Amino acid sequence: MRTITFDIDRFDGTRSWSQSYSFAYDPTLTVLGCLIQIKEQQDPSLNFTASCRCAICGSCAVRVNGNAVLACDTRLDTVLTQWNSDALRISPLGNFRVVSDLVVDWSDKVERLRTANTGLKARKDFTAESGCRQSPEDFARIQKQWDCILCGACASDCNKLADNREDFLEPFAFTHANRYAQDSRSADPLLHVKGMVKNGLWKCLHCMECVTKCPKGIAPAADISALRALAYAAGNTEGKGPRHAAAFLTDLETTGRLNEVRLVPRTEGMIDAATGRLGFTWRMLKRGKLATREAVELFLVDNKPIEGIDGLRRIVRYRRTAK
Amino acid sequence: MSRKYAFFPGCVLNAAAHEARMATEAVAERIGLDLVEIPGWSCCGASHVQDLDHDAALAANARNLALAERMGLDVLTACSTCALMLRTARKELLEGRKDEINQALATADMQVQGTARVTHILWLLADSVTTWAPLVKKPLSALSVASFYGCHTVRPPQVMTYESHLDPHSMETIITACGARPVTIPERLKCCGFHAVFPAEATADRLTANAADTAAKAGADCLLTPCPLCQMQLDMYQPDAKAAVGKGGDTPVLHLTQLVGLALGLEPERLGLARHIVSPDGLLAKI
Numbered sequence: 001m002r003t004i005t006f007d008i009d010r011f012d013g014t015r016s017w018s019q020s021y022s023f024a025y026d027p028t029l030t031v032l033g034c035l036i037q038i039k040e041q042q043d044p045s046l047n048f049t050a051s052c053r054c055a056i057c058g059s060c061a062v063r064v065n066g067n068a069v070l071a072c073d074t075r076l077d078t079v080l081t082q083w084n085s086d087a088l089r090i091s092p093l094g095n096f097r098v099v100s101d102l103v104v105d106w107s108d109k110v111e112r113l114r115t116a117n118t119g120l121k122a123r124k125d126f127t128a129e130s131g132c133r134q135s136p137e138d139f140a141r142i143q144k145q146w147d148c149i150l151c152g153a154c155a156s157d158c159n160k161l162a163d164n165r166e167d168f169l170e171p172f173a174f175t176h177a178n179r180y181a182q183d184s185r186s187a188d189p190l191l192h193v194k195g196m197v198k199n200g201l202w203k204c205l206h207c208m209e210c211v212t213k214c215p216k217g218i219a220p221a222a223d224i225s226a227l228r229a230l231a232y233a234a235g236n237t238e239g240k241g242p243r244h245a246a247a248f249l250t251d252l253e254t255t256g257r258l259n260e261v262r263l264v265p266r267t268e269g270m271i272d273a274a275t276g277r278l279g280f281t282w283r284m285l286k287r288g289k290l291a292t293r294e295a296v297e298l299f300l301v302d303n304k305p306i307e308g309i310d311g312l313r314r315i316v317r318y319r320r321t322a323k
Numbered sequence: 324m325s326r327k328y329a330f331f332p333g334c335v336l337n338a339a340a341h342e343a344r345m346a347t348e349a350v351a352e353r354i355g356l357d358l359v360e361i362p363g364w365s366c367c368g369a370s371h372v373q374d375l376d377h378d379a380a381l382a383a384n385a386r387n388l389a390l391a392e393r394m395g396l397d398v399l400t401a402c403s404t405c406a407l408m409l410r411t412a413r414k415e416l417l418e419g420r421k422d423e424i425n426q427a428l429a430t431a432d433m434q435v436q437g438t439a440r441v442t443h444i445l446w447l448l449a450d451s452v453t454t455w456a457p458l459v460k461k462p463l464s465a466l467s468v469a470s471f472y473g474c475h476t477v478r479p480p481q482v483m484t485y486e487s488h489l490d491p492h493s494m495e496t497i498i499t500a501c502g503a504r505p506v507t508i509p510e511r512l513k514c515c516g517f518h519a520v521f522p523a524e525a526t527a528d529r530l531t532a533n534a535a536d537t538a539a540k541a542g543a544d545c546l547l548t549p550c551p552l553c554q555m556q557l558d559m560y561q562p563d564a565k566a567a568v569g570k571g572g573d574t575p576v577l578h579l580t581q582l583v584g585l586a587l588g589l590e591p592e593r594l595g596l597a598r599h600i601v602s603p604d605g606l607l608a609k610i
Contacts, residue, residue: 065489082489082490083489083490159513160514160519163530164525164529200523202522204519205474205516205523206370206475206519207474207478208475208479209474211478211479212479225377228374228375229374229377239522241521244371244521244522245374245375246375248369249371249375249379252372252383256363256365258334258335258366258369267521268521279562279563280560283559283562284339287597287598287600289339289559306363306365307363308363308431311386311430311431312363312431315383315385315386315427315431315433316379316382316427317379318378318426319378319382319427
């Protein structure tokens with residue numbers, strides 16, 4: 001008989017330990033089904049949260065071998081194949097406070113979600129008589145974001161949150177902010193953008209874990225991009241994040257290629273770059289990563305424009321000029 | 324092996340990571356890979372342009388793909404972010420944006436069909452390992468090597484489809500073929516912080532210091548990455564990360580093709596190994 005083993009991270013409020021549970025392989029089981037079976041047949045003290053069992057309520061996300069999944073929506077066979085092993089480690093979501101075993105605390109996360117000003121503040125031209133109609137095209141722009149079930153998988157595996165949660169938000173918060181900011185019925189899209197700018201909008205690492213782990217196929221990283229574009233267009237052009245992005249777009253349109261020498265002063269400002277990056281620059285010159293003459297030329301003259309630069313400029317600006 | 328590719332070097336291979344270009348071209352020549360640089364290629368947007376103008380990034384990469392199509396070749400790049408940007412654009416074009424973006428390309432008498440596929444030198448080397456492994460002249464049996472895949476090499480899996488994003492093995496396959504010993508570190512699939520090194524510098528410092536420190540403590544002679552941006556972050560910023568965090572600082576970081584080049588018997592000078600900020604001299608002395 002094929003035996004499956006779950007090594008589950010346990011926590012009783014003070015003590016942490018790993019507990020091993022073995023059970024017969026059953027191809028019809030999901031990860032949640034396994035947990036329920038363990039609780040019912042082996043250990044009623046095992047704690048986890050679950051409700052709908054059909055990927056709607058978002059309450060059963062856990063980590064399998066360190067990677068967040070929605071337990072009810074993940075077949076046992078899938079994870080056994082992924083890891084090529086009949087023994088799996090089951091842990092609570094990362095970047096959450098653990099309450100008990102696989103149960104995590106959402107109260108703090110909900111408070112942080114409030115910075116997105118969730119809830120639609122409708123345009124003033126809507127009335128009881130005319131309603132607040134939205135075209136299918138406009139609905140399509142936010143439809144995916146409405147699929148978020150707040151399971152926490154994106155937050156669990158976010159590399160930025162894992163390092164420091166004080167200057168960044170859970171990826172789902174950006175998704176929720178964007179779904180209101182992009183809603184054609186919204187009176188003030190920036191109402192949902194401002195809180196994001198203050199809470200790390202430009203600090204995303206682009207690690208793509210949120211996009212990878214969302215069980216609903218949402219791309220919080222794309223929502224972060226969309227919010228950045230809204231913020232920039234609204235005048236949030238200062239700061240290292242906006243200036244860094246602007247430097248790339250400028251170079252793309254000017255010569256077609258990145259000017260690495262100008263990138264740092266453009267991002268940090270001339271004075272900060274000159275004073276704060278002296279050691280860095282010296283090392284680059286010393287090891288030949290930067291050639292002195294080439295660096296001076298790049299700084300003063302720029303890259304030579306690529307072949308076909310006029311065409312590239314027309315292509316890159318086409319959508320902007322058409323709008 | 325003799326395959327011809329439209330080579331997309333990306334901006335950093337022409338600048339601070341020029342040694343990655345040197346190593347890629349030297350390895351390609353040694354194993355019979357014909358790389359033809361795409362004339363007039365532009366920056367892929369580097370995972371930043373879309374933050375200000377999504378369609379500008381899409382259109383620029385549609386143009387890059389169209390240039391490769393004119394050559395009748397698939398695209399090969401040695402940068403994971405370039406690979407992600409190009410593959411994301413191709414996916415978006417094929418999933419419904421092609422006609423619209425072709426209107427932009429038409430202003431420069433260009434059209435994109437999406438026929439040119441985009442591959443990474445990592446995947447090519449892993450797939451062809453049985454072909455080039457017999458060419459290994461200098462097995463690196465004295466070296467222990469910790470792989471650092473880089474986010475954009477494997478994520479998101481909807482775009483980077485080559486192998487499991489949870490448990491990839493291409494790097495270990497190549498390290499083993501080079502005769503070296505793969506070392507697994509917890510940071511293997513983590514972020515280096517490069518794309519936020521300015522707005523989130525403290526985080527980038529910690530991620531860099533952690534990877535360098537863990538690799539050294541695990542007995543690795545170096546970190547190895549297929550992404551030049553990860554290499555730049557982990558190498559160029561490692562002294563700053565050590566100053567800020569108090570660990571790491573002495574772990575050499577090699578580009579994937581530099582390791583392969585060494586195993587193939589190419590001289591370190593040809594692979595640009597003198598250009599590294601953290602000196603790989605100790606590692607070179609062991610082989």
